[in-house]
Amino acid sequence: MEQEIVELLKKQDFLGLEKFIDLLGTDIVKCIRAILNHSEEITYQKEAENEVFYRIWKSIASYDAKKSSLKTWSLTITRNICLDKKRAIIREQNIIPMNQVPESPLVDDYFEKENFLDLLKNLTEEDQLIFLKYYYYQDTPNEIAKELKMDVTQVYNHLSRGRKRIKELFDPSL
Template identity: 40%
Template sequence: MDENLIELIKREDFQGLELLIEEYGSSIMKTISSVLSYPYEKSSIDDVMNETLYQIFTKIHSYNPEKSSLQTWLLVVARNRSIDEKRKLFRQRNTTVNDDEEGGGEEARVLEKESFLELIDRLSEEDQKIFLYCYFYQFSAKEIAEILNLSEEKIYNRLSRGRKKLKEMSRGGTKNEWI
């Protein structure tokens, strides 16, 4: 399915974009909404969604299936576009509002999510999905097992092995509270 979707988009066939929205639209929207989570940012969500879809449509040639799953690549594109918008809104807001309302902790939380997505990009496609569902969308192991047609035990095992692998990869870097 992903190969067909990618090929349609590469040919600039809007049916590919429709398939993309049908298959991944809610995940992309959740990613954007999780980054643009403050009340003053909510009005930008639809614009960022449209900009993200346009960016995906025009930059699909840069997707490399050997580096990550399509879903992870799409969410990284959405996250990056959302962070750009968040920074723009934050700068605009700081020119008109005192810093003491929400302050600098906001950007640190966004950067934690960004480093999480970069880390899981190194996992297998199935493990990427498990980690996204568990740590990004906060689904329970039971819900993930139902979505992926796996046992709960297998989900727990994959999470445990994945956390160990990510800790090994992130040694020497900053502590990541997602893991």
């Protein structure tokens, strides 16, 4: 089934796209909703969905069944597009990450995120911001440094110092 869909997509046959959407559309939409789950981001879900299907349509030639399944390849594209869109929304709206606590009860790891945010309360505001950008929003140290107008080594120092502080909370003898 997957091979037939890939062949049709490579031929730019819309029947292949229809079959692809029937096969993986639900998984892609779930992935989009899981990543773009804040109230400010919900309006961007359909845009992300269109972008995902367009990117898959255009880049199907680069798909290699030996490296991954069609589902894995498609969800990787979906995840990357959604994370890029999430970062763009945050920058566009100048949202401070602490205001981005999940509100949706559909998020399975809500309590993990709550615990993460509780741990961050023990850090300085600057360390909190860097930790959120790095661990929660998955920004690279270079992106963080550029946005906060600091050197990349400073970002690494903040991350290291913050991890050490959090470890001390669990084992004060460190």
